[in-house]
Amino acid sequence: MTTNEHDAKQSGKLRECPFCGGKAISGMFAVWCEHCTAEINGRNQDIDESIILWNTRADDALMDEMEAALDAMIGLADCYDDDDCAAYDRAQNVLASVRERKAGK
Numbered sequence: 001m002t003t004n005e006h007d008a009k010q011s012g013k014l015r016e017c018p019f020c021g022g023k024a025i026s027g028m029f030a031v032w033c034e035h036c037t038a039e040i041n042g043r044n045q046d047i048d049e050s051i052i053l054w055n056t057r058a059d060d061a062l063m064d065e066m067e068a069a070l071d072a073m074i075g076l077a078d079c080y081d082d083d084d085c086a087a088y089d090r091a092q093n094v095l096a097s098v099r100e101r102k103a104g105k
């Protein structure tokens, strides 16, 4: 089990629908979107697997990399002039967006 899979299972909550952003619901075996009815059903009728599959996104690893890179850059940054400060603010805004997305908002 990867870290992302572990996090997805440990969180105990379902991320938003990856297609429409709708609320997800879990049943006995499957997870589905109450708005567009996108559904995922793990093999062997395993709800834990269905939840991991639903909560895992193809770009999770990229989001982790972006967060680490932005965090490191912001830690090194100094504002010497307006252009530097604009770049710093932009990096802060992108980092906040990455963290919101990772949190499933």
Ligand SMILES: [Zn+2]
Binding pocket: 017, 018, 019, 020, 021, 022, 033, 034, 035, 036, 037, 038
């Ligand atoms: Zn949906």
